[in-house]
Amino acid sequence: MMAEIEEIVNGLILELRRGTLILSVLSRLDQPKYGYSLVQELSEKGIEIDAGTLYPLLRRLEKQGLLESSWELADSRPRRYYFLSETGRQVYDRLREEWRKLVFSIENLMN
Amino acid sequence: MMAEIEEIVNGLILELRRGTLILSVLSRLDQPKYGYSLVQELSEKGIEIDAGTLYPLLRRLEKQGLLESSWELADSRPRRYYFLSETGRQVYDRLREEWRKLVFSIENLMN
DNA sequence: TGACAATAGTGTGCGGCATACAGTATAATG
DNA sequence: CATTATACTGTATGCCGCACACTATTGTCA
Numbered sequence A, B: 001m002m003a004e005i006e007e008i009v010n011g012l013i014l015e016l017r018r019g020t021l022i023l024s025v026l027s028r029l030d031q032p033k034y035g036y037s038l039v040q041e042l043s044e045k046g047i048e049i050d051a052g053t054l055y056p057l058l059r060r061l062e063k064q065g066l067l068e069s070s071w072e073l074a075d076s077r078p079r080r081y082y083f084l085s086e087t088g089r090q091v092y093d094r095l096r097e098e099w100r101k102l103v104f105s106i107e108n109l110m111n
Numbered sequence C: 001t002g003a004c005a006a007t008a009g010t011g012t013g014c015g016g017c018a019t020a021c022a023g024t025a026t027a028a029t030g
Numbered sequence D: 001c002a003t004t005a006t007a008c009t010g011t012a013t014g015c016c017g018c019a020c021a022c023t024a025t026t027g028t029c030a
Helices: A005-017 A020-028 A035-044 A051-063 A086-109 B005-017 B020-028 B035-044 B051-063 B086-109
Strands: A067-072 A079-084 B067-072 B079-084
Touching (some): A005 A020, A005 B020, A005 B086, A020 A086, A020 B005, A035 A051, A079 A086, A086 B086, B005 B020, B020 B035, B035 B051, B079 B086
Antiparallel strands (some): B067 B079
């Protein structure tokens, strides 16, 4: 307690990002992508995610049935490509809807 | 795994809300409020939070130095009023900024 | 060849929230 | 007046996700 402001803020930002990561990932996987490329793509778009965070996330989402994956050997090196399953598509749509509601509510609060 | 879509979505919504709760709470405490009134106020604004979730949150925020509190005995019954500390104000401002960035990034991703 | 980038993976720990529970005082109702 | 409902505060346990720090392998370029 009584830590530096920036320190506290950083922790809270972490909490804020939580959950939105899934949204970010799902939003990109209408096209098959492999983990490392996702990290870069998201980084370019302002979402920094550690590879060590992303990989378990991808596997979890696959286990939940939101993603499918396959190894591609044709590339210079073997890569696992992930992409939205049908379920994943539906979940993403619903989730996006809920996200917008949430943003609206909070924006509403902050004025 | 392979649960109902709505079931999965509900879980993910939980994750989405996570962290934003703090933002919601901080946004309301420029004026002193007690727990129960906060629950109602947020509910009216579309943010449902269980009292059993809010109280520990308030205490945690106080422990971190973002909130201060005092018992008020003048009311019909004793109530603990919470309000932003100076640190809390600064944290809230910074956090709000970061929230907007995040929303922007994600909105950007989803198009 | 050696160093660095690209790429995938795991496992441990911290912390937050939800949920359920417990408890007390005041107001309302018949 | 007794009984119930509602306002209000509080605690504790457990699940789950993320961050972080690793290991490991394969390309690539100097």
